[in-house]
Amino acid sequence: MEQRNPRMPVLFVGHGSPMNAIEDNRWSRAFVKLGNDLPPARAVLCVSAHWYGAGTLVTTDEEPRTIHDFGGFPHQLYEVRYAAPGSLELARRVAALTGARDTAERGLDHGCWSVLVHTHPRADVPVVQLGIDAGLAPEEHVALGRALAPLRDEGVLIVGSGNVTHDLRDAFARVRTGDASTPDWALRFDRAVADALARRDVAAIVGLWPGTADGRRAHPTPDHWLPLLYAVGASDAQDTVTFPIEGFDLGSLSMRAVRFG
Numbered sequence: 001m002e003q004r005n006p007r008m009p010v011l012f013v014g015h016g017s018p019m020n021a022i023e024d025n026r027w028s029r030a031f032v033k034l035g036n037d038l039p040p041a042r043a044v045l046c047v048s049a050h051w052y053g054a055g056t057l058v059t060t061d062e063e064p065r066t067i068h069d070f071g072g073f074p075h076q077l078y079e080v081r082y083a084a085p086g087s088l089e090l091a092r093r094v095a096a097l098t099g100a101r102d103t104a105e106r107g108l109d110h111g112c113w114s115v116l117v118h119t120h121p122r123a124d125v126p127v128v129q130l131g132i133d134a135g136l137a138p139e140e141h142v143a144l145g146r147a148l149a150p151l152r153d154e155g156v157l158i159v160g161s162g163n164v165t166h167d168l169r170d171a172f173a174r175v176r177t178g179d180a181s182t183p184d185w186a187l188r189f190d191r192a193v194a195d196a197l198a199r200r201d202v203a204a205i206v207g208l209w210p211g212t213a214d215g216r217r218a219h220p221t222p223d224h225w226l227p228l229l230y231a232v233g234a235s236d237a238q239d240t241v242t243f244p245i246e247g248f249d250l251g252s253l254s255m256r257a258v259r260f261g
Contacts, residue, residue: 006039008152009261010239012160012231013115015049016249018070021080021114027255028118030245034257035119037244042155043090043126045148047230048111049162052223056144057131058100060091064127065107082113087126090156094130097147106131111161111227132226138206141226145233152261158234160227164193164254165218174251186252189214197232197241197258205232218254228258235260 013034020027050069051057064086068078094100108116112129130148132141148158165186174180192214196204209215209225219225235241238261245257 006155007261008039008041008155008157009259010152010158010231010234011260012162012228012258014163014245014253014255014257015111015115015161016163016253016255018073018077018110018114021110021117022076026247027245027249030257031115031118034244035121038119038157041125041157043087043128044116044120044157044159045090045094045128045130045151046108046112046116046159046161047130047132047227048109049132049166049224049227050109050111051106051129051131052134052226053131054134055131056098056100056133057103057106058091058094058098059086059104059106059108059129060088060102061104061107062086062088064129066113067107067109069109080113080117082108082117082123084108084116084120084123084125084127087128090126090128093151093154094128094148097150098130098144100130112159115159115161130230132223138209138226138229141229142202142206142233145230147233148230149234149236152234158231160231162224162227164190164228164256165248165252166224167218167220167252169220170252171250180251182248183252185214185217186248186254189218190248190254190256193228194243194256200237200241202232205229231258231260
């Protein structure tokens, strides 16, 4: 008899600074624990804030390169190589479910690998990335997540990687002035997101950006918000919702992680 894959949870992870990939800090240790608490996956499908552009694309490279899509960091960070294999089989399955177009021109960006180096440090699980189409409405991103849901019963861990709040101008200003406090708008928005997720209120979640002032402040651009909508779409009403990581980095950057199931 063919062995059935266990139903996988869905994750949204606040990835924060690329330095979390190489530092031993509160967030990197939390990523390790998050990985240790997961069931074994046949493959990982990652929707990262750092692949945001024209069209919905999916990676097909069997040996995806590690993309260092940032500047001004220590040389040790640029030496990181996350050598997980790709999966043409999974890429084709994703394309069939979502209509995504194949591309072999894209590797794994830091929104993906800076988390996976801790959750899957052996890099022995195939990883595929799905790009975010900047031209779609929030509801359409949720619908794409919903289309991906069957992968959960096929042993695929779906990971959205962004941040619940992501105003880097504010965060960097706090670093310059030494102000580590968390502003009220960030606290309110983070709590509103958590409350809507706990209620399983998809309409409320979709309405938070760009429909609220706090949401627009938390996300001057939606790239770090939209991965959460894919995770919401891939979840269902039977999933328990937990928050394995909470807190703020750089004052206003929410590092909240969400586990569905």
